[in-house]
Amino acid sequence: MKPEIRITFLILSIIIGAILLTLSGCSLKRINRTKDLVYTEAGKIVETDQQLSIFAPGKSKTPDDVLVFIHGGNWNSGKKSQYNIIGSHWAKKGVVYVIIDYPLSPAADYREMAMASAISVKWVKENISRYGGNPERIFVSGHSAGGHLAALISTDDQYFEQLGIKNPIAGTVLIDAAGLDMYGYLMEEKFAKGHTYLKTFTDDPKTWKEATPLYHLHKNMPPMLIYRGGKTYESILESNEKFIKALQDYAPGTPYHIQEKKKHIPMITQFFNPWNDRYDEIIEFMGKVDERKNSSESDIVKKN
Numbered sequence: 001m002k003p004e005i006r007i008t009f010l011i012l013s014i015i016i017g018a019i020l021l022t023l024s025g026c027s028l029k030r031i032n033r034t035k036d037l038v039y040t041e042a043g044k045i046v047e048t049d050q051q052l053s054i055f056a057p058g059k060s061k062t063p064d065d066v067l068v069f070i071h072g073g074n075w076n077s078g079k080k081s082q083y084n085i086i087g088s089h090w091a092k093k094g095v096v097y098v099i100i101d102y103p104l105s106p107a108a109d110y111r112e113m114a115m116a117s118a119i120s121v122k123w124v125k126e127n128i129s130r131y132g133g134n135p136e137r138i139f140v141s142g143h144s145a146g147g148h149l150a151a152l153i154s155t156d157d158q159y160f161e162q163l164g165i166k167n168p169i170a171g172t173v174l175i176d177a178a179g180l181d182m183y184g185y186l187m188e189e190k191f192a193k194g195h196t197y198l199k200t201f202t203d204d205p206k207t208w209k210e211a212t213p214l215y216h217l218h219k220n221m222p223p224m225l226i227y228r229g230g231k232t233y234e235s236i237l238e239s240n241e242k243f244i245k246a247l248q249d250y251a252p253g254t255p256y257h258i259q260e261k262k263k264h265i266p267m268i269t270q271f272f273n274p275w276n277d278r279y280d281e282i283i284e285f286m287g288k289v290d291e292r293k294n295s296s297e298s299d300i301v302k303k304n
Helices: 003-022 080-092 110-131 145-155 158-162 182-189 196-201 205-210 234-247 266-272 277-287
Strands: 031-040 050-057 064-070 096-100 133-143 169-175 224-229 255-259 299-303
Touching (some): 050 080, 050 110, 110 145, 110 196, 133 277, 224 266, 224 277
Parallel strands (some): 064 133, 133 169, 169 224, 224 255
8 A cells, every 4th residue: 555545544544533532621722723825826936826724822922833844745645634633733732833735746846845845934934923923933844755845944045045035944843754865765776767756856866965954964954853753664764863863963962752663654643642742742842942952962762
């Protein structure tokens, strides 16, 4: 069964249980949902309109932190609506959660995906105050292919430079991110012409390196919080290990949480449970993001 089919199946299989979970005390908190807002219209950068949805706390005395989520799906599938229930959970926890769609392969390559992701963050920067969010506190998160895009726009400032702004990302949360060493992976696998990854990343090794977050690390990048499944795909395990090792030269305080019993897809579907401990961990990371910028010790944690 293809990964994109498996994730859809698992999401559908647990959604009833997730709904029942939310029929608890926390579900009584009022939230505001604004769906399918166009953040960039079809034009020079993308061929079709791209949309996002916002899940915001109902009432807040001060602007809330913002978390922009980029979904996974092998760069060729997935959609934001699959994660609406997670958006509701975040809003009930006091975070403005923004879920984006982005152009997919083969209609788009990784550059267009990354640029669309950066444009969505720029849109959030300019508009989120109208939805109760703090434009100075924008965090970006992604799972799988979305983790690659989140890491890329966090580390390679060219995307925001092309938009005429300074990188506005306050922090980055990677959830079993794929493609952190896309160059090394594609060099090793030697896929035949026409493979879906070559449609996304071209057949040019120079482009593979440009698409690889591992080669864009620098000391001024946003602080990161990284999660990896202990039973994830071997390629994701290897690239995350390379990434965290390389981070020691730039951000040695980066927290790296290994969830030993988790496979790749459950790394994101765990957020269907509103009491999952990852919520508190991420909120704590967001609250202490300035401290992370000055951290000098590695923080590797293994969790079930």
